[in-house]
Every structure is written in structure tokens, then in C-alpha cells.
Amino acid sequence: MNIHDIKKEFPIFDDKIQNNDLVYLDSANSSQKPRIVVDRIYDFYTKEFSNVGRSVHYLAVAATNLYEQTRVSVQKYINAKDKDEIVFTKGATEAINLVANTFGQKYLSEGDEVLLTELEHHSNYVPWHFLRKAKNIKIEFAEINDDGEVTLEAIEKKITNKTKIISVSHLSNVTGAILPIKEIVQLAHLKNIPVLIDGCQGAPHLKLDMQDIDCDFYAISGHKMYGPTGIGVLYAKKKWLEDLPPYQGGGGMINEVKKEGITYGELPNKYEAGTMATAQVIAFNESIKFMEKIGIQNIEKHEKELLDYGLEKLRKNNSVNIIGNPKEKGGVISFTIEGVHPHDIATILDEDGVAIRAGHHCCQILHDKLNLPATARASFGVYNTKDDIDKLDEAINKCKKIFNL
Amino acid sequence: MDLKDLYQEIILDHGKNPRNLGKFDNYNKDAKGNNPLCGDNVHVYLRLNENKKVEDIAFEGHGCAISMASASIMTDMVRGKEEKEVKEIVTDFLGMIKEKDSLETNILKDDEKTKLMSLSGVKQYPMRVKCATLSWHTLTSALDNSDQIVKTEE
Numbered sequence: 308m309n310i311h312d313i314k315k316e317f318p319i320f321d322d323k324i325q326n327n328d329l330v331y332l333d334s335a336n337s338s339q340k341p342r343i344v345v346d347r348i349y350d351f352y353t354k355e356f357s358n359v360g361r362s363v364h365y366l367a368v369a370a371t372n373l374y375e376q377t378r379v380s381v382q383k384y385i386n387a388k389d390k391d392e393i394v395f396t397k398g399a400t401e402a403i404n405l406v407a408n409t410f411g412q413k414y415l416s417e418g419d420e421v422l423l424t425e426l427e428h429h430s431n432y433v434p435w436h437f438l439r440k441a442k443n444i445k446i447e448f449a450e451i452n453d454d455g456e457v458t459l460e461a462i463e464k465k466i467t468n469k470t471k472i473i474s475v476s477h478l479s480n481v482t483g484a485i486l487p488i489k490e491i492v493q494l495a496h497l498k499n500i501p502v503l504i505d506g507c508q509g510a511p512h513l514k515l516d517m518q519d520i521d522c523d524f525y526a527i528s529g530h531k532m533y534g535p536t537g538i539g540v541l542y543a544k545k546k547w548l549e550d551l552p553p554y555q556g557g558g559g560m561i562n563e564v565k566k567e568g569i570t571y572g573e574l575p576n577k578y579e580a581g582t583m584a585t586a587q588v589i590a591f592n593e594s595i596k597f598m599e600k601i602g603i604q605n606i607e608k609h610e611k612e613l614l615d616y617g618l619e620k621l622r623k624n625n626s627v628n629i630i631g632n633p634k635e636k637g638g639v640i641s642f643t644i645e646g647v648h649p650h651d652i653a654t655i656l657d658e659d660g661v662a663i664r665a666g667h668h669c670c671q672i673l674h675d676k677l678n679l680p681a682t683a684r685a686s687f688g689v690y691n692t693k694d695d696i697d698k699l700d701e702a703i704n705k706c707k708k709i710f711n712l
Numbered sequence: 713m714d715l716k717d718l719y720q721e722i723i724l725d726h727g728k729n730p731r732n733l734g735k736f737d738n739y740n741k742d743a744k745g746n747n748p749l750c751g752d753n754v755h756v757y758l759r760l761n762e763n764k765k766v767e768d769i770a771f772e773g774h775g776c777a778i779s780m781a782s783a784s785i786m787t788d789m790v791r792g793k794e795e796k797e798v799k800e801i802v803t804d805f806l807g808m809i810k811e812k813d814s815l816e817t818n819i820l821k822d823d824e825k826t827k828l829m830s831l832s833g834v835k836q837y838p839m840r841v842k843c844a845t846l847s848w849h850t851l852t853s854a855l856d857n858s859d860q861i862v863k864t865e866e
Contacts, residue, residue, distance in 0.1 A: 648776035650750055654837060658715050667751050680751040680774055709719050
């Protein structure tokens, strides 16, 4: 599959949006969906639908097999040791909540510390805040440097003998910084501290190898990986999934239920209570196959080219200020224009079909640190082209013209 | 949709150089407003004299051109008006932004109405309506002595 010709695989680009060709630069928020993923959902509901893991009729067995095939695909894609280390969730948010809740229940008590960073998305802060309220734990934040990176040294500085877990982003959704997660994990493990990686922005853009990274937990968002909404993955080392208590109670996660007591199901059922997002899980297999077909190396290379081109172009554009300058950076460019508020930028760009995001991107701690109420953000996916970036640049110029800059 | 309807000269002018920006000492009513999704915020201060007339009004805050212009024009417009009149203007303005084609109040002069109508462009941009209305809701909150911070997201 040729990456330079990939737009045609995405039906959203077939038609004009408000009379414009769509220039979609909001993939860090959510990616567009290839036809095969959309078709898979339709086919499953129209030809194959049944609930999984319960009944013994033909459709139920077939659906269960399809559902489990996605688990194996994900396992292989991220190089997990065992398919039981793959837990389906409703999204990365739920994956992080699952860990915070169950790990917190079992291992955290008053005065213990959880180490995050200043560039975390709210979904990797709020779940830990719940524990701060419930158990009086402390939350520490490793600081960003002037380039918008979090270095290994910044992490090391905040580790104390009270640190019980470290939870950090793989790739910042604002500055684009790629964190040295392998080194962070090595350092943490020397001190017997488990590490959770928020892989929302990592998984769609970077090669994942759980054996190489060696993290304890890795949270994945399906809808940012060209997959459906309502599906995420928690990768966790088997020892943790066996050790931690269940997260939600309900059907499917139990072994035996008696009036006197309950025993829980085997992995991974223990963490998948109730009817799961079956169609989405099954369609997510197509997203994985789609990314495998292109090849993650090709995706990385393509997005790096776009990033370099975009940075060069926007740096030349007067009054555009790019947020952060990390040495290792993913396909995200957050920026401000002096004299134009990010929301005005987003509205004006939208008029030409250039879809970006403006706001704090669910990272208020980071924006407070940068002393900016909001930024504008262009983020890339496989379907973007240099032409998209030219259109972004032109639309920024129009914006400056309207504001007499 | 036409961007020129949204970003009229008067909006750009008030957005860039907001009138009545700041805080004054002897205010006796104030309220805060937040737009959590955008990160915009506004703090309205006003002095109501013994005759229930707005003697002075100002605001602090930051936000997009629409929200700054709206707060700027609003503060210009209600200074010197009686509380009852202010409330009528607020209701009329919010009604216009929401559904009506024009302003109906007799309190405002025609040129003042024209000025306010410059904000009507947001109607075509549903996501931006809250930018235009935040300071107005906050003004109401200040007059009503509400301790609640006004939020655009319900």
C-alpha cells in the first residue's frame, strides 16, 4: 500500500466538506477511518452479529472467534508475550482509570507518591487525582524544559522512596515531544517502581515493542489508530493482571457466583465485564491490518517528512510562534499567532476546510506552565500531504490579513 | 457563511483594543465567568449607585476576538443605564444571538443597536456563540450577586 496515495482509502475525503477539500490536521484528537474499518462494522452488524463468549450457537461462536482474533492481532502488533495481556477497554482513558483504580486500591496508601509529568493529558492526571482525594496520596510532576521535553533527569529528580508508580506519556499531544520511555522504565525498575505509559499518541505513530520498552502497562486509544471510537487497549504484564483486583463487576468476568461469595474469571475476562464494544473490537482488527500493510516504519518516515516540512514552512511565517522544540518530536505542531487568539485562528482556517484544534488540548497543567490560555494545533496522520501543509500556511496568511498583521 | 460577517471591523477594533479593560477600586458588584472548553475567562466589576444606576463598569480577562469585543461593547453600552434597563438590554441581546433577527429594546439608540448587531455574525458559527455571550451572562450574575462562577458548559 503506497502511503502517498492513501487518501483514497478514506471515504471522508471523497466529498467536499462545506465546499472545500478537507485538509484534516486534527489526527492527534481523532483520526479518520479507512473504508475497510467502516465496512467491517457494517458487515458484522448485517451478516455476523451476535454477543460474544456466552451462547453456543453458530453466530456466537463465530463472533467470539473474531473478537479474540483482534486480541491476537494487537498482541502481535505490540509484541506482547501473551494474548491474555491484552485487555479491551472503551478507550485509553478507561485503560488508565483501570490501572489507577486497581493499583491504587491494592498498593497505594496515605503519603505514597505517584509521579506524572507536566505534559500529561487530563486522562493521565484526573484518575490519579481521585486517589489523592480518596487515599490522601501525593501527585508529583516531572518538569518540562524550555524545549517542551521531559528528560530522564527530570524524572529522576522527582523519584523518592515514596514513589509507588510512574505514569507518563509516550508522545506529547501538545509539544510533540517523544519521551525516553525505555530509559524511564529501566530507571524505575532499578528502584522496583512500575511504569504506565499513556500511549495515545505513541501507538498511532511509533513502532511498539513491549518486550523492548518493558513497561508494566501501556494504554492505547483505538480511534486515534484509524479505528472506531469506543475501543481501547490496556496492555499489562500478566503478573499485574493476575495480581490486581478486578475493575468492574458484571457478567463475563466471573467464575462462580454464590450467595456466600464470588470467584472471578480467568484472564483477560476478569477485566472485561459486561457486553463489550464487540463490533468496534472486530473492526479494530482491520485498523491494525491497515497499519501493518503500510508498515509502521513507512508511517514514521512519512510523518517525519511532513513534520520537517511543516516546521520549516511555519518558522518562515512571521508572527507564528511554535510551541516547544523537542529533539525527538512526533507529527504535532502547536502554535500561536501574535495578536490572534487560537479560537479565531481555528474558525478562520475552518472557512478554507483546514481542520485544526484550538484550546488547551486537555493539558491545562502544561498550558499554565507555558503561561498560555490556549494554542492552535495541527497534527498529522498517514493521509496528510505537503499540499495540506501549504494550505495550512496559506490559511494562516489569510488569518493574519483579516487581523491586519 | 462569511468570515466578514463574523470579523467585522468594529469587532476587530474592540477585540484588539478592548474598552473598559481593567479593574477600578470602588466597585460594589462583581462576578466571574469561565469558558472551560476554550480557556476564556472574564471578571466583570461594576458600581451601582443609590439610584440603581451603573455608575461605572469594567472587566478583566482574556479570550478570543469575539469574547473580548463582546465584553468591550457591552461595558460601553450599559454604563449610565439603570439596573432594570441593563437587564432588558441583556435579555434582548441574548435573544438576538439565540434566535431573533434584530434588537427590540427602546432603551438603545439606533447607532448603539447597530454596534451590538455587529456581534450577530456568531449565529452562523454555533461553536462561537458562547464566546459572545459569556460576558453578558457574567454581568447578569454580578447584578444578581450570585457567588456562582458563570460557566458556558452546562
